[in-house]
Amino acid sequence: MGRSPCCEKEHTNKGAWTKEEDQRLINYIKIHGEGCWRSLPKAAGLLRCGKSCRLRWINYLRPDLKRGNFTEEEDELIINLHSLLGNKWSLIAARLPGRTDNEIKNYWNTHIKRKLYSRGIDPQTHRPLNAAAAAAATTTTPPDNTIITTTSNKKMNKDSISNINHDINNINFQLVNGTEDSNSSSGVTTDELAFHPHNQLNLDLSIGLPSNHTKAPSSSTMNPENNKKKLKQEPHVLYQWYNGNNNVAGVCLCYGLGFQSNKQTCSCKAMETSTTTVTAKTASDNHDLYRFYPPMSF
DNA sequence: AACTCCATCAACCGCTGCAAG
DNA sequence: ACTTGCAGCGGTTGATGGAGT
Numbered sequence: 001m002g003r004s005p006c007c008e009k010e011h012t013n014k015g016a017w018t019k020e021e022d023q024r025l026i027n028y029i030k031i032h033g034e035g036c037w038r039s040l041p042k043a044a045g046l047l048r049c050g051k052s053c054r055l056r057w058i059n060y061l062r063p064d065l066k067r068g069n070f071t072e073e074e075d076e077l078i079i080n081l082h083s084l085l086g087n088k089w090s091l092i093a094a095r096l097p098g099r100t101d102n103e104i105k106n107y108w109n110t111h112i113k114r115k116l117y118s119r120g121i122d123p124q125t126h127r128p129l130n131a132a133a134a135a136a137a138t139t140t141t142p143p144d145n146t147i148i149t150t151t152s153n154k155k156m157n158k159d160s161i162s163n164i165n166h167d168i169n170n171i172n173f174q175l176v177n178g179t180e181d182s183n184s185s186s187g188v189t190t191d192e193l194a195f196h197p198h199n200q201l202n203l204d205l206s207i208g209l210p211s212n213h214t215k216a217p218s219s220s221t222m223n224p225e226n227n228k229k230k231l232k233q234e235p236h237v238l239y240q241w242y243n244g245n246n247n248v249a250g251v252c253l254c255y256g257l258g259f260q261s262n263k264q265t266c267s268c269k270a271m272e273t274s275t276t277t278v279t280a281k282t283a284s285d286n287h288d289l290y291r292f293y294p295p296m297s298f
Numbered sequence: 299a300a301c302t303c304c305a306t307c308a309a310c311c312g313c314t315g316c317a318a319g
Numbered sequence: 320a321c322t323t324g325c326a327g328c329g330g331t332t333g334a335t336g337g338a339g340t
Contacts, residue, residue, distance in 0.1 A: 014309085014310075015308095015309075015310095015333090015334085016308075016309080016334080016335095017308090017309090035326090036325095037325080037326070037327095038324085038325065038326090049310095050325085050326090051310085051311090051326085051327090052309075052310080054326075054327080055308085055309065055310080056308090056309085058327095059307095059308070059309085060308075060309095087329065087330090088328090088329090089328075089329065090327075090328060090329085101327095101328075101329080102307085102308075102309085102329095103307085105329075105330085106306070106307050106308085107306095107307095109306095110305065110306060110307080111306095
């Protein structure tokens with residue numbers, strides 16, 4: 001028994017939107033706000049399915065969208081974020097005000113991939129192409145699955161909520177090859193070790209909303225004021241690493257990832273008291289791992 | 299001018315996670 | 320605990336326009 005379709009396909013338009021359709025959608029959302037996409041087309045007098053309306057609004061009609069070419073800074077930020085997050089376009093888009101996930105995804109596939117190839121960098125692994133080729137030649141492990149592995153943030157959210165009663169989104173990155181021989185079946189080659197010399201480190205990156213954030217009910221999206229509040233709650237980014245003696249060090253990447261690190265929005269500062277002190281020199285010493293980021297300090 | 303090739307990007311499709319019942 | 324419906328995400332497709340021949 002399959003799920004019922006999101007709309008009656010026979011009675012919906014497909015393809016490019018007309019100006020009239022755009023105007024109807026804009027007018028409706030101006031009055032009623034975003035949300036309830038399933039019922040929106042009928043209410044707005046549109047012969048479109050709800051998903052189509054949502055996409056059109058989010059990717060094209062939203063008033064806060066930034067138009068025009070990507071800047072060099074945005075390019076670098078996208079590359080940095082992709083190296084951390086992978087193809088999580090919505091997460092990446094969340095760090096670039098005025099840009100949509102679709103736009104970034106397209107831009108990545110058409111521009112940035114080429115740019116990275118021209119730099120001799122594999123856009124999937126963010127490692128030198130020759131190292132990636134060597135790794136591929138010496139292992140059956142897919143390139144995506146080598147040194148850095150990602151885990152879904154969804155399960156962690158639940159755990160985090162139940163454990164610390166905070167609504168956060170986490171993404172973990174772990175450097176898992178710390179004790180393995182470089183020629184072992186892990187597929188880690190000497191080239192890779194040269195590129196990632198700090199293979200004793202266990203990286204743990206979390207990106208989440210501030211601890212005072214409480215999840216808004218779904219109906220909140222109908223209220224522009226709630227949306228404003230939501231936007232103000234900037235996420236913070238922590239890098240943690242372990243030196244094998246359970247000593248944990250951390251560093252705030254808020255600045256490096258392109259959003260403000262201040263007292264209101266960034267709780268990374270708290271790590272200072274609970275973790276091993278890390279000097280700026282230490283962080284820069286690890287430049288092979290953090291080489292995309294500007295010098296950091298607490 | 300006509301044609302082909304290619305890059306771009308808007309839009310679609312299928313899937314997943316979450317919340318409500 | 321399970322089912323269902325919705326919103327959102329990421330991969331893919333197809334229309335379009337510009338460049339090259």
